[in-house]
Amino acid sequence: MSLRPRIAVVTFPGSLDDGDMRLALELIGAEPVPLWHADERLPDEIGAVVLPGGFSHGDYLRCGALAKLAPVMRSVHAFATAGGPVLGVCNGFQILCEAGLLPGVLRANRQLEYVCCDVTISVEETVATMLSDLEPGTALGLPIKHGEGNWYTDDETFAEIADRGQIAFRYLADVNGSRDLVAGVCNEAGNVLGLMPHPEHAVDRLLGPVGGAQVLEGLVTAARDHLGVAA
Amino acid sequence: MRATVTIRPKSGILDPQGEAVQTSLSSLGYPVTKARVGRIVDLELGADDAAEARSQVERMAEELLANPLIESFEIEIEIEVEHT
Numbered sequence: 008m009s010l011r012p013r014i015a016v017v018t019f020p021g022s023l024d025d026g027d028m029r030l031a032l033e034l035i036g037a038e039p040v041p042l043w044h045a046d047e048r049l050p051d052e053i054g055a056v057v058l059p060g061g062f063s064h065g066d067y068l069r070c071g072a073l074a075k076l077a078p079v080m081r082s083v084h085a086f087a088t089a090g091g092p093v094l095g096v097c098n099g100f101q102i103l104c105e106a107g108l109l110p111g112v113l114r115a116n117r118q119l120e121y122v123c124c125d126v127t128i129s130v131e132e133t134v135a136t137m138l139s140d141l142e143p144g145t146a147l148g149l150p151i152k153h154g155e156g157n158w159y160t161d162d163e164t165f166a167e168i169a170d171r172g173q174i175a176f177r178y179l180a181d182v183n184g185s186r187d188l189v190a191g192v193c194n195e196a197g198n199v200l201g202l203m204p205h206p207e208h209a210v211d212r213l214l215g216p217v218g219g220a221q222v223l224e225g226l227v228t229a230a231r232d233h234l235g236v237a238a
Numbered sequence: 239m240r241a242t243v244t245i246r247p248k249s250g251i252l253d254p255q256g257e258a259v260q261t262s263l264s265s266l267g268y269p270v271t272k273a274r275v276g277r278i279v280d281l282e283l284g285a286d287d288a289a290e291a292r293s294q295v296e297r298m299a300e301e302l303l304a305n306p307l308i309e310s311f312e313i314e315i316e317i318e319v320e321h322t
Contacts, residue, residue, distance in 0.1 A: 112307045119254045
């Protein structure tokens with residue numbers, strides 16, 4: 008088996024960042040495998056699945072609400088339930104929330120404006136497997152670009168997931184009204200992670216901050232571990 | 239048979255869109271103190287039993303049309319009267 012774990016990158020109608028995600032994964036040391044939303048099965052020997060950013064189904068109804076019904080999502084669900092690493096970025100995060108794989112929901116930004124800028128986020132004390140090599144408090148610079156990134160959940164759920172270490176990232180400053188500055192969360196088991204900022208756009212110094220590289224390195228490591236291959 | 243699903247932001251849930259609408263209406267000079275913006279979905283159904291239709295639409299709203307975390311919904315079933 009090759010050292011480069013195969014990581015599936017799902018393209019939905021309206022996905023935008025699938026190409027950048029594949030490039031970034033290649034750069035970080037994975038073998039990206041394109042996957043179409045209508046595919047029912049995941050390719051063989053896949054170490055992780057990524058749902059990239061974009062505007063799946065034109066954001067109709069609610070962001071991610073229609074994409075959660077895509078045929079591929081049944082397999083993604085099964086993969087996640089079996090412990091497979093799944094990363095959702097921006098619209099991918101919205102899809103994972105709508106699909107019930109991650110807690111909460113992404114609402115319209117508090118300021119009702121699309122935001123597009125570089126931000127700094129901190130890695131929290133989290134059970135997210137992909138972040139296990141990063142010290143809590145690590146600051147990462149990477150861009151955001153979204154109109155619906157205002158993460159919310161009710162008080163009860165918030166207390167539970169915070170207790171369980173499911174808050175994965177926080178913004179250092181408020182950018183969209185997100186509850187408790189949450190920028191990313193993971194599931195209880197820690198294998199499913201979603202965040203609004205874009206790691207795939209932050210892997211090359213020529214283009215700005217490179218905080219995304221550390222997140223994707225974590226994904227690649229998790230993919231290797233899932234496949235049972237040594238680095 | 240027809241059904242109308244009215245989806246609203248749950249009370250107490252921040253509705254920035256409603257706030258923006260309220261601000262704009264106020265700037266037009268209307269004495270509006272609060273606005274909440276929701277969504278209406280009109281459905282035409284094949285079902286012919288009103289109770290069955292209602293329970294179907296309830297499931298649709300829970301599964302897809304509304305997000306129960308932030309939205310509430312109301313269902314109205316309209317039985318078409320046959321014209322001769």
